[in-house]
Amino acid sequence: MAAVKIVVDVMLKPEILDPQGQAVSNALPNLGFATAGSLRIGKHVELELEADTDRAALDQATRIAETLLANPVIEDFTVRLA
Amino acid sequence: MSARIGVVTFPGSLDDRDAQRAVRLSGAEPVPLWHGDGDLHGVDAVVLPGGFSYGDYLRCGAIARFAPVMNAIVEQAAEGLPVLGICNGFQVLCESHLLPGALTRNQNLHFVNRDQRLRVDSTATLWTGGYDQGQEIVIPVKNGEGCYVADERTLDQLEAEGRIVARYVGGNPNGSARDIAGIANERGNVVGLMPHPEHAVEHLTGPGTDGLGFFTSVLKALVSA
Numbered sequence: 001m002a003a004v005k006i007v008v009d010v011m012l013k014p015e016i017l018d019p020q021g022q023a024v025s026n027a028l029p030n031l032g033f034a035t036a037g038s039l040r041i042g043k044h045v046e047l048e049l050e051a052d053t054d055r056a057a058l059d060q061a062t063r064i065a066e067t068l069l070a071n072p073v074i075e076d077f078t079v080r081l082a
Numbered sequence: 083m084s085a086r087i088g089v090v091t092f093p094g095s096l097d098d099r100d101a102q103r104a105v106r107l108s109g110a111e112p113v114p115l116w117h118g119d120g121d122l123h124g125v126d127a128v129v130l131p132g133g134f135s136y137g138d139y140l141r142c143g144a145i146a147r148f149a150p151v152m153n154a155i156v157e158q159a160a161e162g163l164p165v166l167g168i169c170n171g172f173q174v175l176c177e178s179h180l181l182p183g184a185l186t187r188n189q190n191l192h193f194v195n196r197d198q199r200l201r202v203d204s205t206a207t208l209w210t211g212g213y214d215q216g217q218e219i220v221i222p223v224k225n226g227e228g229c230y231v232a233d234e235r236t237l238d239q240l241e242a243e244g245r246i247v248a249r250y251v252g253g254n255p256n257g258s259a260r261d262i263a264g265i266a267n268e269r270g271n272v273v274g275l276m277p278h279p280e281h282a283v284e285h286l287t288g289p290g291t292d293g294l295g296f297f298t299s300v301l302k303a304l305v306s307a
Contacts, residue, residue: 012186016231017257019191043140068148071141071177073184074231 003048004057005082010070011042045069046082054081085304087297088115088125090155090171092146096133097168097280104280105129108297120150126304127164127208128155130171132224132278142185142227143173152178164208164300165272169225172264172274181265181274182240183232188225189257197289198223198277199251200263204244207270212299218251219292221282223263228256228276230265240265247273 012018018040025039047064051057061079070077087105089112091098102112113125117135122128135146146152152174159165159180167175175181188194199220202213213219232240237259240246247264254261256276264275279293 016186017189017229019187019189023191068144069140071144071184073176073182074186 001050001052004051004054005046005048006057006061006079007082008045008047008061008065008069008077008079009042010045010075010077011040013074013076016074085110085126085301086113086124087111088113088122088128090115090117090128090130090151092117092133092135092149094134094137095131095170097131097278101129101131101168101280104283104293104297107283108294108301110297110301115151117146117149117151120154122154122158127300130165130167130174131280132169132171135170135174141177142170143177146174147177156180159272162269162271164303166209166296166300167274168278168280169276172276173227175272175274180272181267182236183230185227185276186229186231187227188229188255193226194255195224196222196255198255200248200277201251202248204247204266206244207247207266207273208300208303209273209296210247210299211303212295220289221277221279221293222289223255223277225256225276228258230258230262230276232259243268248275
């Protein structure tokens with residue numbers, strides 16, 4: 001068993017409106033930046049899991065993501081080794 | 083003996099006392115339930131109150147869903163236990179998959195707090211049987227993440243099956259799909275509602291008493307069951 005570092009990124013599905021991202025995007029011109037073509041905000045989760053192999057850790061992280069970290073109704077997620 | 087209606091307190095619940103008071107004013111006995119207790123103490127119905135359970139960490143209702151009390155509620159809801167989720171309680175019901183869809187950040191990003199006109203679109207639930215079909219009521223709305231979303235197929239299904247319990251009238255406060263303020267499960271025992279009927283049960287403290295009907299409806303349904 002070894003500690004495996006994993007990253008889970010959670011994003012709202014493309015068809016779900018992201019008012020937070022819009023508000024940040026709308027603030028850009030006030031700061032002298034060009035307006036972003038698209039700006040969406042998600043969650044970045046770093047976790048360390050005890051597992052025999054990277055594969056086993058990734059599988060476990062995927063189950064954690066499906067169950068708790070993301071709501072599949074409105075969000076997509078990706079799981080990768082850190 | 084009067085009906086016993088449980089009101090769950092999660093860490094971060096705010097409206098549990100108001101919900102208990104509404105239950106009492108409707109003529110039932112409120113029973114405080116604790117999130118860490120998987121025993122529902124034989125209550126006849128359950129209210130999941132508003133607030134910010136677990137600080138709304140991760141997503142509203144996402145962590146509350148895994149509280150021991152929710153395991154019991156999910157189990158008994160499947161057997162017909164009446165459950166009303168108000169605001170944060172509605173979010174918990176969606177996260178628990180007792181209701182379809184999800185509640186997301188208000189489209190205007192404002193936390194909206196005002197007296198809101200609603201139209202009762204389904205009286206076929208245990209919580210709305212006492213209203214008239216199409217009746218307009220005024221109860222407070224107060225949320226930052228009350229924008230109901232679901233895929234088109236789910237929305238069409240809710241419409242077709244008469245499971246949209248209430249809609250916003252005179253201005254949608256949060257961008258909710260099809261002006262949805264509340265929905266029910268297929269059986270009509272589980273209802274989620276974004277506005278707060280427990281804040282409209284007395285003239286002194288609310289815009290009127292239009293909210294009382296949710297509590298008296300379930301009481302009547304329990305008595306006649």
